[in-house]
Amino acid sequence: MPTYTMREAQALLGISRATAARLIAAGIVKPARGARREYLFTFRDMVMLRTAHSLRAANIPSRRIVRALARLQASRGDGQPLSGVRVSAVGNQVAVREGGLQWQAESGQLLMDFGPREERREATVAPLPLPPQPAAHAVAAGHFETARGLEARGPAAAAAAEAAYRQAIAAFPGYLDAYLNLGCLLCDAGRYADAAALYRAALAHLPGEALIHFNLAVALEDGGHPREALAGYERCIALLPDFADAHFNAARLYQELGNARGAIRHFNQYRKLQPRS
Incomplete structure (x- = not known):
């Protein structure tokens, strides 16, 4: 499907x-x-x-x-x-x-x-066409699938997977999923600064993507930059106020930084957004 x-x-x-x-x-x-x-x-x-x-x-x-x-x-x-x-x-x-x-x-x-x-x-309500696939996107998609296959092989193929993801981005600089996958690959390897640099490059092409701001904040937090990470979570929330995980992470950082009011505000919003059983 x-x-x-x-x-x-x-x-x-x-x-x-x-x-x-x-x-x-x-x-x-x-x-x-x-x-x-x-x-x-x-x-x-x-x-x-x-x-x-x-x-x-x-x-x-x-x-x-x-x-x-x-x-x-x-x-x-x-x-x-x-x-x-x-x-x-x-x-x-x-x-x-x-x-x-x-x-x-x-x-x-x-x-x-x-x-x-x-x-x-x-x-x-009528049938929907498939998303348009311009030539550049099709080329990028080929590199992306290659990268995913390499990544599935484990750490031994990580360098090759990274190279293929970067080829996908070079072919189509607006390829959101390539940025997300590569960023996670870099974070998994402990390369938080490289992941943050990648996400910042992504924002030049996708400034309104809340998930890029969120992942940038995660990379910054894991890399030991809590205040910059908090600013990233806030930018994510400004774009997508119902992003529960961003509220939760922001609340944690506010708490760690001694801002009880900010922590309570985001914890309360996080609880409101949780699905009710």
Whole structure:
């Protein structure tokens, strides 16, 4: 089954990372985690993300979108696809049309008519194309897969894996996963300064990637630079306020640095973001 990274979802759908994070936090979208902790979205996840983005573009408040999609998802069950469903913004409400039935998404109330067509803005759930693969990205992807295969062989192939990851980045400087994998490889080898330098280079091409800021902070922390690491965690949180791990790590560092207020603030936010059983 094909999967999409956060970066591919943003490029393909135009959705903001903040909107995606809200859907993940609400349990509406449940991506898997890759080997490097990156989100991996299924086709079903992408359908929900695109629907949310279309509604947000129609000026529906984010909280209303989350409530409406949660109810729609619950009404259909986990195994039911959303193909053929039309989700529309009617004023500041979310309405659903399927077959001959029309209803308000949040309340479930049946509607007799959507009103004039120009008053509604529809987000139709339809098949999604695969992410675009420009030539440079395709070359980089080949180096990336080679690097992953070498890395799987263990420490003896680490140098060759590093070289292949760097070839992937040289071919396509915006290759997020190559930076993440190589950075983790360097950190595993205790090369924290090299990992930090790599992540700083990545930010020249991907300044808005919260995960790069997070991994840079981890490398700085492990390398013995807690104050710089704390600044990195804060930049990560500014980009993605629902990043629970960043709040937890920031709280620890505030505590270690003697700032009880900062520690409490981030610990409280971390607890709020934990999924409830």
